[in-house]
Amino acid sequence: MELVDYELYPVPPRWLFLKLETSDGTVGWGEPVVEGRAHTVRAAVVELVEDYLLGEDPLPVADHWERLYRGGFYRGGPVLxxxxxxIDQALWDxxxxxxxxxxxELLGGPVRDRVRVYQWVGGDRPEGVADxxxxxxxAGFTALKMNATPELERIDSPATVQAAADRLRVVRDAVGPHVDVGVDFHGRATVAMAEQLVEALEPHDPFFVEEPxxxxxxxxxxxIAERTSTPIATGERCYHRTDFRPLLEAGAVDVVQPDLSHAxxxxxxxRIAxxxxxxxxxxxPHCPLGPVALASCLQVDAVAPNALIQExxxxxxxxxxxxxxDYVADPSVFDYEDGFVQIPDGPGLGVAVDEDALAAASREPDWHNPVWRRADGSVAEW
Structure with missing residues (x-):
């Protein structure tokens, strides 16, 4: 058996699917994308597949990972x-x-049969969060996540800090103490603002504060961690275990959030788990992406004793x-019940991709994250 062909499908809302095909007709699926940089990642996938994989036996996944990672002198970062x-997801599939x-099962067998999930509320500039x-x-979810703030000044007003605290307070009042509410800073705060915000949010019992x-x-x-007892979560923009090591060694992170389509x-x-x-x-694991990325996350969650919750x-x-x-043949594989999802147990990633739906939706990617500006016109973190 050898890899003989591949296809890439850029589809809305901002995803890129990879199909790898073998000489015996076996197909593997992956989601290689940086949201807003799909063109760039697609070019990198084409280079890697054509230079290293076509004509090769797909089964030695670990060896392929090493070749693809170490085969280029310049390595790592979000695109590569x-x-x-x-590619790794598709090879495992x-x-x-x-x-x-x-x-x-190939990773040693599951330590759980289902994973708790959380649901997003409130949008980029959070509003209407209580309702x-x-x-x-x-609807049955027992955990939620919301953004902490819209864009911030480098040193913002007491009113902005209070508004963030009030936003979490109304959610806590709406759902009570038995629902967990994670708060995502999205890297929007300076260090000085993050210190103020984590203190202000703590009385309302956030599940964690993410990417302060x-x-x-x-x-x-x-x-920042010294200012709060709330767990600190981060890692969606870390791409290798060596990015996480100094944070863990410093005791600076309680919840690691690698993205299965980025890291x-x-x-x-x-390895990061x-x-x-x-x-x-x-x-x-971070996963605001599609069904292949989610299925990949769940396969790792299944074997990681320290898995907490899944985006x-x-x-x-x-x-x-x-x-x-929209792009899976059997949506029931991701049925949520009592705030959990079952681990897909079909062969490979356990999710059947609807290739006809991909082909019908495929078009040039056009999603880019917004560019926000502060009151003085300078660029703010999104």
């Missing part, structure tokens, strides 16, 4: 790691189908033109 991630086993929170809890500062300022996370795929994210467990940190993109504010179930 995301291209590698999607093929390997599982070849052996007639779910990926988690949205009640609606999602009524942009990743280039992650060295300040210990300083080297299943192979690398399993194991590294986090060494420091008694939890795993909560998923159903009805997320990015998905106006398409949603996570």
């Amino acid at each position: 790691s995301s291209a590698l991630a999607g 093929i390997r599982g189908k070849h052996f007639g086993a779910a990926v988690h 949205a929170a009640r609606e999602q809890v009524d 500062v942009a990743p280039e300022h992650a060295d300040a996370l210990p300083r 080297g795929g299943i192979t690398e994210c399993k 194991d590294l986090a467990a060494t420091y008694d940190a939890s795993l909560a 998923q993109s159903l009805d997320i504010h990015y998905n106006g033109s398409a949603d996570v179930l």
Whole structure:
């Protein structure tokens, strides 16, 4: 058996699907994308597949990962790691189908049969959060996540800090103490603002505060953590276990959030989960993406004892033109019940992609994140 062909499908809302095909007709699927940079990642996937994989036996996934990662002198970062991630997902999908086993069985077998999920509320500039929170809890979710703030000044007003606290307070009042509410800073705050915000939010019992500062300022996370007992979560813009190691060594992160479509795929994210467990940190993979990325996350969640909760993109504010179930042949694989989703147990990733739907929707990617500006016209973090 050898890899003989591939196809890439850019589809709305902002996703890129990779199909790898073998000489015996086995197909593997991956999601290699950087949201807003799909063209760039697609070019990297084409280079990697054509230079390293076509004509090769797809089964030695670990060796392929090493060749794709170390075969280029310049490595890592969001583009190359995301291209590698999607290829890795597709290779694991093929390997599982070849052996007639779910990926988690090939990784040692599951430690759980279902994973808790959370639902997004409130949008980019969070509003209407209390009503949205009640609606999602009524739908059965037991955990939510919301953005903390819209764009921020470098040192913002007391009113802005109070508004963030009030926003979480009304959600807490709406859903009560038995529903968990994560708060995502989205890297929008400076270190000084993050320190104020984590203190202001703490009385309303956030589940965790996510990405309090942009990743280039992650060295300040210990300083921020000293200001709160709330768990600190981060990692969606980390691309390799060595990006997480200094944060864990410093005791600066309680919940690691690698993205299975950005941080080297299943192979690398399993290593990140194991590294986090060494420091008694939890795993909560980042996944505002499509069904292949979600299925990949769940395969790692299945075998990671420290898996805490899983992000998923159903009805997320990015998905106006398409949603996570639109490209799967059997949407029931992601049925949510009592705030949990079952681990897919079919061969490979356990999700059947609807290729006809992909082909019908495929078009040049046109999603880019907004560029926000502060009151003085300078560019703000989105």
